[in-house]
Amino acid sequence: MKPIISFYGFGNMGQALFNSMQHSRWVDHYHWQFYDPNPELQKKFGQHPHIKLQNENELFSNSFLIFICIKPQNVDQLYQAIQQYKPQNCHLISMMAGIKTESIQQQLDPSCRISRIMPNTPARIQEGATAICLDAFTNAHEKESIEKLLKTAGTIVHVAEPQLNTITALSGSGPAFTYQIIKDFLEFAKNEEIDRDVALPIICQTLIGAAKMVMQYQNIDHLIESVSSPSGTTVRGLESYHANKIGVYLNEMLTAASDRAKELAKESEQ
Numbered sequence: 001m002k003p004i005i006s007f008y009g010f011g012n013m014g015q016a017l018f019n020s021m022q023h024s025r026w027v028d029h030y031h032w033q034f035y036d037p038n039p040e041l042q043k044k045f046g047q048h049p050h051i052k053l054q055n056e057n058e059l060f061s062n063s064f065l066i067f068i069c070i071k072p073q074n075v076d077q078l079y080q081a082i083q084q085y086k087p088q089n090c091h092l093i094s095m096m097a098g099i100k101t102e103s104i105q106q107q108l109d110p111s112c113r114i115s116r117i118m119p120n121t122p123a124r125i126q127e128g129a130t131a132i133c134l135d136a137f138t139n140a141h142e143k144e145s146i147e148k149l150l151k152t153a154g155t156i157v158h159v160a161e162p163q164l165n166t167i168t169a170l171s172g173s174g175p176a177f178t179y180q181i182i183k184d185f186l187e188f189a190k191n192e193e194i195d196r197d198v199a200l201p202i203i204c205q206t207l208i209g210a211a212k213m214v215m216q217y218q219n220i221d222h223l224i225e226s227v228s229s230p231s232g233t234t235v236r237g238l239e240s241y242h243a244n245k246i247g248v249y250l251n252e253m254l255t256a257a258s259d260r261a262k263e264l265a266k267e268s269e270q
């Protein structure tokens with residue numbers, strides 16, 4: 001009998017993760033199921049060849065791993081479901097921003113484990129970045145399964161739970177911040193009468209290339225120096241960047257996102 005991997009909530013993130021997992025070599029190693037009350041999603045995935053629409057009772061009774069992919073605002077519905085269906089011996093993996101494992105653990109039978117992850121939407125195209133905070137009682141088999149499944153969606157890193165609010169700003173919200181920066185670059189190109197068809201691939205490949213250079217060579221100051229010839233264009237642009245305190249404003253944006261994750265954690269405890 002194959003172990004069952006479940007998704008409780010099957011919106012953007014649930015689908016993004018499943019999409020990577022179903023295109024991996026692990027797809028046939030497990031049975032896959034989801035529960036989501038959204039009628040449109042039920043219709044869309046109800047006849048899917050690889051994942052079965054399941055009721056809550058079955059989902060909480062027979063799963064090996066359950067990815068909790070609902071919004072933090074709906075966490076009370078998870079607690080109600082746990083109280084009603086009393087899952088045992090399963091491992092919940094929550095991606096709800098700001099909801100501490102301690103809050104969920106209090107609701108669970110001691111035989112269950114609760115880990116947290118912070119993925120991001122590029123998981124849909126196997127280019128995600130997922131931070132993982134594993135339950136201290138995770139056994140080797142569960143750890144291996146969680147890691148190999150999440151690796152299908154991109155890069156994984158292990159972090160301690162207190163770091164997750166900050167990671168939420170960097171990875172969970174990070175794609176939206178990067179999209180906004182791409183929009184700003186595009187706006188500049190448009191004002192300079194460069195067609196979007198020309199500007200977009202140049203901007204996107206520049207971001208991809210720069211990120212890969214950093215991953216490979218690590219020393220960012222050296223990389224900046226290497227493209228900053230004295231009195232050149234890059235130096236002039238960077239002078240404006242620092243004079244206009246753009247780094248300070250970016251920091252404020254990230255702090256605002258991280259503070260919101262902390263707020264969500266507090267709200268969930270009330």
Ligand SMILES: NC(=O)c1ccc[n+]([C@@H]2O[C@H](COP(=O)([O-])OP(=O)(O)OC[C@H]3O[C@@H](n4cnc5c(N)ncnc54)[C@H](OP(=O)(O)O)[C@@H]3O)[C@@H](O)[C@H]2O)c1
Binds near residue numbers: 072
């Ligand atoms: N989106 C991101 O970029 C991102 C990144 C990192 C982490 N996250 C985390 O991922 C989680 C899901 O985000 P998302 O963007 O995927 O949200 P989403 O697209 O709204 O998906 C959530 C799904 O859960 C369903 N749902 C609501 N109540 C439920 C219940 N009691 N049982 C089962 N399913 C239920 C919703 O149905 P209805 O639409 O009918 O309510 C919806 O289909 C959130 O906790 C978020 O913090 C998101």
